[in-house]
Amino acid sequence: MGCRKTKDKSELIRIVKTPLNSIEIDLNMKLPGRGVYICPEKDCVKKTLQKKVLSSAFKEEIDTPEVNEFFERLKKRLEDKIVSLIGISYKSGRVSSGRTQVKEEMIKNNICLIIFTEDASTDLSDKIIKYCDQKKIRYYWFSLKQNVSKALAGKERAVLGIKDMRLAKTIEKNIETLNNITVA
Numbered sequence: 001m002g003c004r005k006t007k008d009k010s011e012l013i014r015i016v017k018t019p020l021n022s023i024e025i026d027l028n029m030k031l032p033g034r035g036v037y038i039c040p041e042k043d044c045v046k047k048t049l050q051k052k053v054l055s056s057a058f059k060e061e062i063d064t065p066e067v068n069e070f071f072e073r074l075k076k077r078l079e080d081k082i083v084s085l086i087g088i089s090y091k092s093g094r095v096s097s098g099r100t101q102v103k104e105e106m107i108k109n110n111i112c113l114i115i116f117t118e119d120a121s122t123d124l125s126d127k128i129i130k131y132c133d134q135k136k137i138r139y140y141w142f143s144l145k146q147n148v149s150k151a152l153a154g155k156e157r158a159v160l161g162i163k164d165m166r167l168a169k170t171i172e173k174n175i176e177t178l179n180n181i182t183v184a
Contacts, residue, residue, distance in 0.1 A: 003044045010173065012037040013074065022063045023054065025070075025077050027174075034058055040181050045070060071181055078178040079143060085171050086115070086160065087151035094164040097157040099124055106131055111161040113168035114139035115175075117148055120158035128159055140175045 014026040016035040026035060036057045038048045046067050047053060054062045065073070089095040096105040105111050106128075114132055116125050118141050132139045142148070145156040152160075162168040 003039050003041065003047070005039065007039060009037065011039075013040045013177075014038075017058045017060075017062060020063075021061060023065070025074055027077055027081050040074070040177055042067070042071070042181065074181060075178065078174055078181075079147070082142060082171060082174050082178065083147060083151045085167060085174065086148065086162075089162055089164060089167050089171075090152050092164075094162065094167060095152075096161040096163065097152055097155060097159070099128070099159055102128065102159050102161040103131070105161050105163065106135060106137065109135070110163050111135075111137055112165045113137065113162040113172055115148075115160040115162065115171070116141045117143060117145045117158045119144050124158055138172065140172065140179075142175055142178075 009029075014029045014031075014035045014037050015023045016026050016031045016033045018024050018033070024031060029035075036048075036054070038044060049064045049067055049070060054064055064070075086095060090097070096102045096111065102111065102114065114128060114137055116128075116139065120141075129139060131137075145158055148160070149156045162171060
C-alpha cells in the first residue's frame with residue numbers, strides 16, 4: 001500500500017485491524033486478523049494512513065493514528081525487537097560483547113555483524129571500524145548502552161559482535177528499517 005511498488009514481503013511492515021477498529025503494527029507477521037502490508041517509507045505511510053485507503057483495504061471504518069504517532073510506535077517496536085534479537089543471540093552464545101572479546105572473535109573470523117551503541121567512544125569505534133573494513137564486516141550504530149544492556153544481562157557494552165549469519169541478517173534488516181524511518 002502507499003507507493004504500490006512491488007517489494008519483498010520482508011521489506012514491508014504488516015498492520016492488522018484490531019477488534020476495536022484501530023490498527024496494530026505486526027512486525028512478526030503473525031497476529032490474527034486481516035492485515036495489510038505497507039512500505040515503511042514516510043511518504044508511503046502518509047498515503048496509507050489516510051482513512052479512505054485503510055478503510056477500503058479493511059472493508060470498514062478504521063481509527064487511524066497520526067503519521068508521527070504511527071512512526072513513534074513503529075520505532076519503539078523495532079527497537080524492542082532488535083534488543084530482543086540481541087538478547088536471544090546473547091543467551092545462545094552467538095554474541096561477543098566488549099572491545100576485547102569482539103576483537104578476538106573478529107581475528108578468528110567468527111563475526112558476521114558489528115553493532116556499536118550510539119554512545120560508544122570514537123576511539124573504540126574507529127579502531128574496530130578499521131578492522132571491519134579490512135575483514136568486510138558490516139557495522140551499524142544502534143541505541144544506547146543502557147538500552148542494549150537489557151539484552152546482555154545488565155552488562156553495559158558499547159560494541160557487540162553477532163556470530164550467527166541468520167541472526168545477523170535479521171538484526172541488520174530491522175536496524176536498516178529503523179534507520180530508514182528515523183531519517184525520513
